[in-house]
């Protein structure tokens with residue numbers, strides 16, 4: 001779609017991960033792209049300064065742990081190779097299967113293994129590098145400190161509205177050839193659409209029931225403690241704990257705690273957080289004095305984030321887009337419980353789908369919107385559903401809300417049965433069986449859909465002998481040794497001198 005330089009620009013609302021990536025890809029279709037971002041990020045020379053100085057009230061998770069999955073890396077290779085090059089130049093490590101395999105597994109290389117590579121990177125580093133790619137790009141204008149307040153639209157013959165501009169908080173209207181909402185999980189897109197008379201977006205929402213705590217550290221010698229594998233993560237039912245390797249010898253530890261467990265509410269106090277971590281044998285070695293130190297010294301905060309939901313919004317129905325020329329991507333469209341580490345991958349996949357949609361339908365924004373909606377549902381919806389099901393299982397096990405609808409009850413029963421098999425068969429088998437480990441890693445990294453767990457008979461059969469061992473009581477030992485809630489709380493109480 002070649003347009004004249006004085007035509008209105010494509011306008012992207014929000015300059016986070018989804019917005020910046022979309023802007024970079026929109027520049028292939030529009031001679032001018034404008035990104036409107038409310039937060040002001042100073043141009044600093046390196047990501048370390050961004051981590052230290054950028055204020056991101058618009059992205060409260062900016063200094064929380066971020067996993068960058070293999071699927072995201074494949075999107076970068078295909079659509080934004082210069083970003084991957086930049087990250088590599090910054091020292092971001094690429095963790096392949098061999099680096100993350102548990103000690104009990106010997107991997108002979110198989111075709112496709114080269115795809116299963118995570119990026120060990122802080123979110124600040126990723127966002128800094130992406131912003132640099134966009135900032136340097138002719139044709140893209142990054143306006144920061146600009147708050148979007150609504151949309152402007154025209155409507156012909158009683159048809160659905162066509163978005164033709166953006167209303168700014170100072171009252172100005174910026175004309176737009178197309179508008180992409182990438183304003184994140186707190187997007188006001190549905191409200192803005194309502195104000196121009198659009199049909200309502202379809203929305204699904206499920207609470208995660210979790211708080212998320214994070215603290216960042218630096219390894220003294222740049223090396224993980226002896227005897228640990230690349231990934232350390234434990235879901236103990238009453239709590240989830242994970243270590244995220246970062247760039248430049250950084251790493252972070254995140255704790256996901258249920259909102260209805262008041263004993264775990266005070267973990268934002270660094271002393272309590274550290275005492276809590278010492279209860280976990282898989283985590284404590286990372287926090288030994290000789291191994292690591294909080295990234296900004298003792299004052300390094302433990303950040304906490306609540307009100308975490310799984311939310312999905314669709315802006316296309318049977319009659320087409322609720323407003324022509326309006327696209328929604330990233331967290332504003334799909335976001336799920338952060339413990340699954342999928343949000344940035346969702347954002348990049350959708351930015352790439354938008355690119356493809358505009359390439360296929362250069363003169364038809366309605367067809368492009370349908371394509372984005374259909375393909376997002378195909379690519380992302382199964383992972384979103386899996387996150388909701390995972391949360392439902394955790395909440396159910398903790399005595400969550402009573403289920404009165406018989407269909408929901410049956411679904412819960414089926415999920416419970418599969419969950420039982422997964423926890424006692426599949427998961428322990430992934431510690432000793434290379435094929436199951438590889439399959440779980442491909443699913444975790446969004447390279448294959450989660451339903452493979454139900455449909456791959458070969459995998460199910462392979463897990464059976466391990467299930468038998470687990471039921472006999474001699475299953476493969478967990479990589480993340482089990483710690484009871486009572487034990488961890490007793491460590492907390494002892495540290496507090498109670």
Ligand SMILES: Cc1cc2nc3c(=O)[nH]c(=O)nc-3n(C[C@H](O)[C@H](O)[C@H](O)COP(=O)(O)OP(=O)(O)OC[C@H]3O[C@@H](n4cnc5c(N)ncnc54)[C@H](O)[C@@H]3O)c2cc1C
Nearest residue numbers: 014016017018038058061066067148184330331338343344
């Ligand atoms: C605690 C936590 C942990 C997470 N961990 C992971 C992880 O491990 N891996 C992973 O992939 N993802 C993770 N995520 C999700 C990830 O952060 C997002 O999915 C990712 O940032 C993509 O989001 P986005 O670009 O759509 O939105 P955001 O990154 O939130 O960006 C939205 C942007 O829009 C701007 N904005 C908002 N409103 C306006 C307005 N009115 N006008 C102008 N600008 C506006 C904001 O300032 C912001 O810059 C986590 C999320 C949380 C909450």
